[in-house]
Amino acid sequence: MKPTTYFCIFAVAALHGCGGDTGTPAVARPGPDPWSSALSVARATDLNPDPRVVEVNLDTRMGDWQIAPGQRVRAMMYNGGVPGPLIEARVGDTLVVHFTNHLEEPTTIHWHGLRVPADMDGAPRSQSPVPPGGSFEYRFTLTDAGTFWYHPHMNEARQMELGLYGAIVVHSPDEPTADVEGTLVLDDVLLGDDGQIAPPGDLLEIHSGRDSGLQVINGHAGQTLAMRAGQRQRWHIVNAGSARFYRLALAGHRFTVLGTDGGRLPTPRVVDELFLVPGDRFDVMVDAVAAPGTRAMLSNLRYDRGHGAGVFSTQDVLQVAYTADAALPMLAAPTVTRDLPALSTEGVTPREVHFSERVDKTTQTVTFMIDNAAWPDVPVARARLGQTQVWDLVNESEMDHPFHLHGFYFQIVSRNGVAEPTPSWEDTANLRGRERMRIVFRPDDRPGSWMYHCHILEHVDHGMMGELMVER
Numbered sequence: 301m302k303p304t305t306y307f308c309i310f311a312v313a314a315l316h317g318c319g320g321d322t323g324t325p326a327v328a329r330p331g332p333d334p335w336s337s338a339l340s341v342a343r344a345t346d347l348n349p350d351p352r353v354v355e356v357n358l359d360t361r362m363g364d365w366q367i368a369p370g371q372r373v374r375a376m377m378y379n380g381g382v383p384g385p386l387i388e389a390r391v392g393d394t395l396v397v398h399f400t401n402h403l404e405e406p407t408t409i410h411w412h413g414l415r416v417p418a419d420m421d422g423a424p425r426s427q428s429p430v431p432p433g434g435s436f437e438y439r440f441t442l443t444d445a446g447t448f449w450y451h452p453h454m455n456e457a458r459q460m461e462l463g464l465y466g467a468i469v470v471h472s473p474d475e476p477t478a479d480v481e482g483t484l485v486l487d488d489v490l491l492g493d494d495g496q497i498a499p500p501g502d503l504l505e506i507h508s509g510r511d512s513g514l515q516v517i518n519g520h521a522g523q524t525l526a527m528r529a530g531q532r533q534r535w536h537i538v539n540a541g542s543a544r545f546y547r548l549a550l551a552g553h554r555f556t557v558l559g560t561d562g563g564r565l566p567t568p569r570v571v572d573e574l575f576l577v578p579g580d581r582f583d584v585m586v587d588a589v590a591a592p593g594t595r596a597m598l599s600n601l602r603y604d605r606g607h608g609a610g611v612f613s614t615q616d617v618l619q620v621a622y623t624a625d626a627a628l629p630m631l632a633a634p635t636v637t638r639d640l641p642a643l644s645t646e647g648v649t650p651r652e653v654h655f656s657e658r659v660d661k662t663t664q665t666v667t668f669m670i671d672n673a674a675w676p677d678v679p680v681a682r683a684r685l686g687q688t689q690v691w692d693l694v695n696e697s698e699m700d701h702p703f704h705l706h707g708f709y710f711q712i713v714s715r716n717g718v719a720e721p722t723p724s725w726e727d728t729a730n731l732r733g734r735e736r737m738r739i740v741f742r743p744d745d746r747p748g749s750w751m752y753h754c755h756i757l758e759h760v761d762h763g764m765m766g767e768l769m770v771e772r
């Protein structure tokens with residue numbers, strides 16, 4: 301069932317031993333505490349005894365979501381929870397998902413960030429919707445280690461706002477040491493006057509994306525995370541919000557970024573803030589540098605998305621409470637590395653992709669466009685298998701659009717002509733208002749139809765999506 305604050309404090313205390321230990325703590329650090337410690341998310345049950353196959357049942361159905369103490373809302377759920385169960389596996393494993401749709405409307409599952417075959421991608425043009433009462437078997441190999449997530453690719457603004465999303469963590473054989481490991485799935489929810497999740501809103505909401513006051517982490521508002529002084533926690537963070545941008549900062553602490561969307565960075569990077577647009581992920585280490593018994597707030601700092609779209613003001617996201625236990629000795633900085641050379645763009649003619657919007661005040665409609673057309677009329681982009689793609693994403697609007705590409709990881713080459721300092725593999729990246737961002741990727745396997753779109757859900761629902769056809 302749903303986690304409580306007590307549960308996670310208890311689990312952390314249980315792992316490291318609490319109570320009378322006031323001397324130098326015994327340095328038994330058995331490696332990451334199971335997923336249940338940090339704001340527990342139920343794990344999907346693996347039905348397959350083969351250690352290289354993870355086989356799970358997933359279903360969608362309506363249910364009651366306990367979003368805050370004493371507050372329940374009608375929701376759409378995977379396996380009766382929000383978020384859906386955590387799917388955990390190792391790189392190279394086969395994932396088999398037996399999916400059944402018990403909703404009264406069609407849906408699909410898209411595996412955001414996993415490099416799956418096109419017919420497993422759960423997206424328009426690659427899979428027919430699973431009708432009410434219908435089922436589908438997803439089966440593919442997990443080719444990359446990292447933090448990913450799953451969600452529907454139909455009626456996104458509604459189905460995801462109502463609770464359909466879940467995290468996926470794929471481990472690598474050389475995981476760095478941590479004491480506690482957990483997923484933090486971030487979301488925000490707009491409640492109407494009746495206390496239920498509000499139905500889709502007006503022109504302003506469609507334009508700016510849903511801006512909701514209620515912050516939830518792993519399905520609950522007002523959460524507390526327990527930490528022991530000296531401990532190292534590893535957080536897999538997913539932004540599942542409709543339109544919420546996060547600039548996360550934990551007072552008095554820094555983050556060591558191990559990886560982003562497509563797995564590890566070349567070397568870990570120490571930062572004060574984490575910036576996540578809708579769809580983004582981070583894999584970070586947090587060292588507990590404060591004193592036993594103290595508290596720190598994980599905040600979402602102010603962010604201006606550009607003229608006309610509004611400013612997100614600073615909000616509290618998660619309370620971090622140190623236990624009274626004596627401090628553990630700090631661990632040395634993680635040293636994991638990854639060979640990640642920059643893809644060459646030489647000899648490739650860039651393709652320009654334009655992002656724009658059109659507001660019609662008389663009809664009270666807004667259309668978000670790619671290359672001057674709205675999905676499904678956006679001209680298909682074609683690429684040959686193995687041919688390097690350089691795309692210049694040109695934002696003709698004032699507001700940010702978080703760009704997401706299905707199927708392939710890209711590297712950001714430059715923003716407004718300024719080269720990016722270090723290469724990383726991304727599938728989601730912010731395209732700032734009026735910005736020109738150059739990306740490079742190589743569709744060298746898995747031909748077929750792949751979507752690319754803005755990950756503000758109201759924008760994808762109102763046209764800002766195109767199709768990349770990769771041909772042999």
Ligand code: C2O
Binds near residue numbers: 451706755
């Ligand atoms: Cu997370 Cu096409 O989506």
Ligand code: CU
Binds near residue numbers: 668754756759764
């Ligand atoms: Cu957008």
